[in-house]
Amino acid sequence: MVFVFIFSAILIVGSISYIARLFKRDHEIRAHGRDIRALVEDVRHLGSNDGGSVNIKYCLSWQEGGVTKSVExxxxxxxxxSSRVQKGCEVDIKYLGDDHIMFVFDE
Known part of the structure; x- marks a missing residue:
């Protein structure tokens, strides 16, 4: 019985920590990320959910100091x-690092 309580507490704390980490990451990208206009080299739709969201895998590139920078x-x-993120389209992103990218869509 004690094991169930400990396991439940670990799951709850872990879930809250993960969500807090995502919020912190998004805040850092918004506050310190560079505005970049990137070309969509490739995009694949991996799936969708009932909430109206699409999971994608993408490859973006842009010119930086005479060198082509590419991220996946x-x-x-x-x-x-999702119609704005198609192969050959240009998209606005906030870039803080290869693992810290956020798509920026004008409302």
Whole structure:
């Protein structure tokens, strides 16, 4: 019985820590990320959910100091905005590092 309580507490604390880490990461990207206009080299739709979001895998590139910078990643975007993230399109992103990218969509 004690094991169940300890296991439950670990799951709850772990879940809250993970969510807090995501909020902190998003805040850091918004506050310190560079605004970049990137070209969508490739995008694959991995799936969707009932909330109207699409999971994608993407490859983006842009010119920086005469060198082409390229990054790959996964993200979840609304299905309404998925038409803006297609191969050959340019997208606005906030870039803080290869694992810290956020798509920026004008409202």
């Amino acid at each position: 990643g996964r993200d979840t975007i609304s299905s309404f905005r």
